[in-house]
Amino acid sequence: MCDDEIHPGLIQDPTLSRRKFGLLAAAMTGVATVAHADDAVEEKDVEIKTPDGVADAALFYPKGKGKWPAVLMWPDIWSLRPVFRQMGRRLAAAGYVVLVPNLFYRTKKAPVMEGAMNFADPKDRDTIMALAKTVTPTTAVVDAKAFVAFLDTQPQTNKAEPIGTQGYCMGGPLAFRTAGAIPERVGAVASFHGGGLTADGADSPYLLIPKTKAAYLVAIADNDDQRDPASKDKLKAAFAEAKRPATVEVYAGANHGWTVPGSQAYNEASAEKAWSELLALYKKALA
Template identity: 40%
Template sequence: MCDESKLADWAKQTLSRRQFGALTGAAALAACASGETESVAQPMAGLKERGVNFATADGTLDGFFVQPEEGDHPAVILWPDIAGIREAKRNIARKLALAGHAVLVVNPYYRDVTGEQFADFAAFIADGGFQKVGPWRGKLNAEAIMRDATAIVDWLDRQEGVNQAQGIGTQGYCMGGPFTVWTAAAVPARVKAAASFHGGGLVRPDNPMSPHKVLGKVDADLLIAVAQDDDAKAPADKTTFADAAKAADVDAVVTVYPGDHGWMVSDSPSYDATAAARGEADLKALYAKALA
């Protein structure tokens, strides 16, 4: 899980902010050379995108919405990691939109701040991001996310280009991992697929709203992609979650990936292009199956 000790490790391993920027730039060039488009910094041909905001029970939520220029498509809710909404997340959304989805990237901290707070993970580490977001993050319990999910689904279903006949998908990274399960539990009639990538806090034994304890409310297929270093710290969690899913009759693939926490995100110090490509392929397969 992404905590202060993890960030301290990253800061030691990595490098100055300038060095980290050079690494992410190199990763972007490598991705372009291989035909991947994770790190582009401008809208892609065939897509339309815009910043959005709309009312929730707790205030005005803002985010980034991208979709194909033509046609109706299944919607996806993207919950960012601890560093929040930024270009790395917008680029993930653009790639999904190119694959035929209408994607909303949520600002999870909208109760306190609007829009991007950190340009990338290097800025998050350099600027004491963990301490800055702590109070904001503390408000994001299951009940808050479920209220948000209800408002988000209602908004998506009123947007031109969203196919209401198809299910909605949701994916989350780091702290956003459990948000996907709570989203599916909040609106089971619409949310039919949920994917957690290196999610933290999926098993919270003393919390009645732990993601693994609300699976009885879920009517979605799940992909629970566990980071290898997170699994090493809590090896029983994957089994606990898988057993809970089986008991709730929820179709869940719970698997440990050959990547450390953050492997899916291009501006993370742990980004792994090979493991990320596998995660993207597994995500697309989940959506193809569950959102039809």
């Protein structure tokens, strides 16, 4: 995993509770979004066999009878933890079967870090970067195929519809790689403050765009854009050349990590805007 896919200075609270998450959402939307999602959604801890071992993950889907499009949600560098469970519930409540895997199952079950985590702290940084290096372009393809196959075995999944995949921070490139690995299945890709999407090298995620059949949403953090302003132009050019429908947008004033409640950079207004854009993408592309 390229260091460019990780932004320094992040502070995350992996123990963010349902109540805290609900208060954050209610403060922005005026409704108890998460409490409603918990009432409407089934949640299961699952284990998924892959060629490299057994991955721990969380599965969410709407309560009641029915079938819904599936979504593979790739978390950020801190991997599967309470806040991403809450995000999975929220998306499932909108009418999707959602899988949130532990990125680092080859090394450690989730949660992979305990307590507040600061990327600026050398000990925390060294620990999480050692885990991040276990995720490579090769393992990403192995995992994407296994996770999508698992979703397609679920009785709640509507296999007649394409699946969506979304990623945060280092999960952004993983979403791109999922679309490249299973183009006939993936209909929508979303990246939120994804790092290294246009990194140098033959295995750069954006080079997979011509192989895919998906529509894209790429939401870029303001400070990431300042660090690499050419990246968005490379993405736009690649999407245009491949004739892939895509929205590439820099979120002014929103820094890396702004979509994840509990992070130092969390920005409620911009996070809700990004969430609305995500639902609009899925409504159009996964129907």
